[in-house]
Amino acid sequence: MNKNIDWLARINILNFIVYLIIFFIITFGFSLNGVGTLLVLLFSLLLIILTFKGFKKLRKYTREKFYYRWLLHDFILNNNLFSEGVEQWEEHSNGSTKIRSRKIIQSSAVFSYEDTPDEFVVLAYKMGNIYDKRMETLDTELQGLLALPIENKQVLPDVVRYIFLKNKKEIEQYVFSNTLTREFFEDTPLDIIRLSNTQQFSLKRNTNIGLYGRTGSGKTVTLQWLLYNAISKGCGCGLYPNTYLSVVDGKGADLYSLGEILQETLGEQINIGQTPHSLAKLSREFCQIMNERFELIKNSETLNADAYDLKMIPNFLFVDELASIRDSCGSSKEGKALWNEILQNLGLIARKGRQAGCHLCISTQDPNAENIPVELRNQISAVLYMGSPSADRIRMAFAMCELENVPTVTGRKGEALFYADSENMVEPEITVAPFVDLKTKQEFKQVVLNIVPKPQ
Incomplete structure (x- = not known):
């Protein structure tokens, strides 16, 4: 299981750096005289507005783009669909050797998804490991995760496709x-x-x-x-x-x-x-x-x-x-x-x-x-x-x-x-x-x- 990159944290850091640059521009503007100071302040104000709006849109885009990826990542963790191990290595310093260790993910289930206006499809891959049987029996868990009723499940040799309808029509009696x-x-x-x-x-x-x-x-x-x-x-x-x-x-x-x-x-x-x-x-x-x-x-x-x-x-x-x-x-x-x-x-x-x-x-x-x-x-x-x-x-x-x-x-x-x-x-x-x-x-x-x- 790959490490889940916190893109929002990186965007926040970038946003802070941009505001810091604007601060330096404003500071530089105060060192000027008259019209130059006014122009720098107006330019800085414009940059602040554009930065605020731009990063707001970027955060929204990132949440939408990575939402289901983060959701499936947490799904793997919450349902214990991974196994941990310990990685050890030697560290040499000042003529001495120390044994260092850390926990690592040795194996995990693998998921991906397909998102269309009408359907959301979760693909649970069979990798020839201990998770393959569970890949075929995740109906209840995925319905709870997505808050959608499952419409169909296709069990294939290498993948299980769980198909959910986003806007399923209510049954109306004739x-x-x-x-x-x-x-x-x-x-x-x-x-x-x-x-x-x-x-x-x-x-x-x-x-x-x-x-x-x-x-x-x-x-x-x-x-x-x-x-x-x-x-x-x-x-x-x-x-x-x-x-x-x-x-x-x-x-x-x-x-x-x-x-x-x-x-x-x-x-x-x-x-x-x-x-x-x-x-x-x-x-x-x-x-x-x-x-x-x-x-x-x-x-x-x-x-x-x-x-x-x-x-x-x-x-x-x-x-x-x-x-x-x-x-x-x-x-x-x-x-x-x-x-x-x-x-x-x-x-x-x-x-x-x-x-x-x-x-x-x-x-x-x-x-x-x-x-x-x-x-x-x-x-x-x-x-x-x-x-x-x-x-x-x-x-x-x-x-x-x-x-x-x-x-x-x-x-x-x-x-x-x-x-x-x-x-x-x-x-x-x-x-x-x-x-x-x-x-x-x-x-x-x-x-x-x-x-x-x-x-x-």
């Missing part, structure tokens, strides 16, 4: 009555689902969605928002061929009722179910459509294309309370075979659906292994966990990301922990699910009709 129309979705890319004014995720990078939360947490309202997004993209509304929107509710409750209204409003391209046989049938059909899309993609002229490259409308299969479907299968031979078929179909969709634009959304109150088989849960990369889940449930739901500094949900209505892969996120962050304030089925139908895209 709130609508029956005013939600297709205009809201018109500028949204086909693969994007918007959650708030600052948050969104890509279906192209996050094929499968997990929506979790206990009764009363806002899970049904969030399910509605995902359904609105599917419809706004043209899925299941009868305008485009080979689009498929299926809704299966293992308890035959809220999601099934929404599916019935969608089917009444949009027609037979909306498929609904609540039994093991209906889920087996709908998941089988979903796989068939997925395979048909694979053939279209294979025969296209675009290299390494996927459904979104070819402007295909995304397809969705919504499944609520899969555990109820499993329980309804029973323990008979036929029931076990039916459950195995369902798992096989859902597994194929989860693993292969990305390229075909075929998406699986699984919702449940509790994402444990009994409610969502582990092999399915591991394929989910976009998660919304409504309410205030326990630490165990957070580890279960967000196993795909880091969990060192998970924010605490405040209890605001509609709040959720949100994470999506490949969206420059390090850990789950708080979001507030959009809310469409509807009281009647007719209002729901009207909103659905309002958001259906115009025929091309």
